[in-house]
Amino acid sequence: MIPANPSVSGPRTASPVKRLAGRLPAPADKSVSHRALMFSALADGTSRISNLLESADVTATARAVAALGADVRRDGPGAWTVTGRGAWTSPAGPLDLGNAGTGVRLLMGAAARFDLEAVFTGDESLSARPMARVLDPLALMGVKSRSRDGRLPVRLTGSRALRAIDYAPPVASAQVKSAILMAGLGADGETTVREAHATRGHTETMAPLYGADMSARADGAGLVARVRGGRVLTPHDLAVPGDPSSAAFAIAAALITPDSDVTLTGVMDNPARNGLYAVLRDMGADLTLTPAGTRAGETLVDISARSGMLTGIEVAADRAPSMIDEYPILSVIAAFAEGATVMKGLAELRAKESDRLAASAAMLAANGVRIELGEDYLVVHGCGAGGVPGGGRVETRHDHRLAMSGLVMGLGAREPVSVDDAAMIATSYPGFFDDMAALGADIA
Numbered sequence: 203m204i205p206a207n208p209s210v211s212g213p214r215t216a217s218p219v220k221r222l223a224g225r226l227p228a229p230a231d232k233s234v235s236h237r238a239l240m241f242s243a244l245a246d247g248t249s250r251i252s253n254l255l256e257s258a259d260v261t262a263t264a265r266a267v268a269a270l271g272a273d274v275r276r277d278g279p280g281a282w283t284v285t286g287r288g289a290w291t292s293p294a295g296p297l298d299l300g301n302a303g304t305g306v307r308l309l310m311g312a313a314a315r316f317d318l319e320a321v322f323t324g325d326e327s328l329s330a331r332p333m334a335r336v337l338d339p340l341a342l343m344g345v346k347s348r349s350r351d352g353r354l355p356v357r358l359t360g361s362r363a364l365r366a367i368d369y370a371p372p373v374a375s376a377q378v379k380s381a382i383l384m385a386g387l388g389a390d391g392e393t394t395v396r397e398a399h400a401t402r403g404h405t406e407t408m409a410p411l412y413g414a415d416m417s418a419r420a421d422g423a424g425l426v427a428r429v430r431g432g433r434v435l436t437p438h439d440l441a442v443p444g445d446p447s448s449a450a451f452a453i454a455a456a457l458i459t460p461d462s463d464v465t466l467t468g469v470m471d472n473p474a475r476n477g478l479y480a481v482l483r484d485m486g487a488d489l490t491l492t493p494a495g496t497r498a499g500e501t502l503v504d505i506s507a508r509s510g511m512l513t514g515i516e517v518a519a520d521r522a523p524s525m526i527d528e529y530p531i532l533s534v535i536a537a538f539a540e541g542a543t544v545m546k547g548l549a550e551l552r553a554k555e556s557d558r559l560a561a562s563a564a565m566l567a568a569n570g571v572r573i574e575l576g577e578d579y580l581v582v583h584g585c586g587a588g589g590v591p592g593g594g595r596v597e598t599r600h601d602h603r604l605a606m607s608g609l610v611m612g613l614g615a616r617e618p619v620s621v622d623d624a625a626m627i628a629t630s631y632p633g634f635f636d637d638m639a640a641l642g643a644d645i646a
């Protein structure tokens with residue numbers, strides 16, 4: 203049985219606290235959890251996954267791979283057993299991926315190479331997000347699909363006779379790259395994806411663990427990933443590393459709250475994911491990274507953060523792929539810094555769970571922070587020693603990262619900050635409220 207996710211819905215208010223302190227394991231990584239379920243379900247045999255992130259996005263993927271023919275069982279907290287048959291079959295009903303872009307886009311690619319028909323759906327936010335970026339390259343491989351103008355719901359007809367392609371995605375997106383590589387697992391010959399700016403490589407790292415002939419190599423600032431189709435995947439046991447994107451919220455809270463000292467343990471330290479931490483260092487943040495072993499082919503670190511005044515900087519556009527989900531929380535941190543932080547190359551933020559560029563700007567403006575918003579940039583004028591006024595209400599627009607960013611802001615601001623609805627936090631970080639309370643946060 204795949205459990206339903208309890209979620210904390212309705213408005214929440216975070217109030218200023220004197221200090222935050224403590225040491226916590228980072229929540230499990232969402233990107234790796236989705237992929238572990240998919241590869242295990244594609245393999246022929248039984249795989250065990252430990253420390254799986256049990257968030258709504260990931261359990262939606264678990265339900266979907268079960269509907270596609272894998273046997274999926276939860277043995278205990280974070281411990282899951284997945285038995286695949288080496289092939290997927292048509293599901294009995296639509297596959298509802300909820301709020302998960304990663305879930306739906308990677309699954310469309312993974313399902314495309316089987317003789318099946320499937321309808322993919324999602325919630326209001328996911329139904330507004332672009333799917334053509336995945337459906338177009340899949341069509342070149344021979345996948346037929348019908349959609350509502352490139353959005354969900356999508357009806358996809360897979361084929362066991364896919365053509366290998368050589369493709370350069372027009373957007374920097376690990377989801378696009380991964381969907382093509384997943385389909386390429388079944389294509390006739392070698393499929394290549396050429397990225398101008400390298401995005402997270404979890405698919406390429408994990409696939410060989412399951413016996414796939416897939417690899418990637420750096421190519422300047424970009425990357426060339428390739429897969430040769432035709433192998434039946436073999437089962438693999440894997441432990442999911444901690445999520446640097448989720449860890450960012452407690453780390454940010456420590457940086458902006460006086461006298462704080464917080465450590466998140468077991469955080470994945472991957473160059474395609476740790477852009478925020480490099481930027482924070484450039485802003486003068488007091489961060490210590492201590493090596494903490496490896497998991498699932500990824501390096502881990504314990505990250506300690508202590509509060510202190512930061513300085514605004516310019517964050518160049520080429521940083522974006524390595525910190526694409528971190529701009530809402532970076533914009534909050536920047537509000538507490540001395541001077542302006544200029545963030546460039548952010549057009550992709552408009553295609554996330556919400557228009558994160560507009561939503562981040564609105565979040566700050568509602569709390570007394572001066573901003574300048576452009577088509578693809580955001581300037582945050584930090585409040586510095588004067589402090590962030592706070593006192594506003596944040597519209598979260600079905601976006602978990604907006605909700606968590608708004609609440610973190612309230613911990614360090616002069617007045618409490620409210621968010622209109624905390625429900626979406628369960629999509630990526632169901633333990634957020636418990637973890638923040640353990641550090642001393644006041645969120646009611």
Ligand SMILES: O=C(O)C1=C[C@@H](OP(=O)(O)O)[C@@H](O)[C@H](O)C1
Pocket residue numbers: 232233234303304374375376377378380402526527550
């Ligand atoms: O591949 C992944 O696991 C993800 C890729 C990114 O999306 P894009 O590929 O759309 O940039 C990121 O925003 C998302 O949270 C997770």
Ligand SMILES: C=C(OP(=O)(O)O)C(=O)O
Pocket residue numbers: 301302303304305527554555603630
């Ligand atoms: C963009 C995100 O996820 P997804 O694309 O999987 O919905 C996110 O988690 O911030």
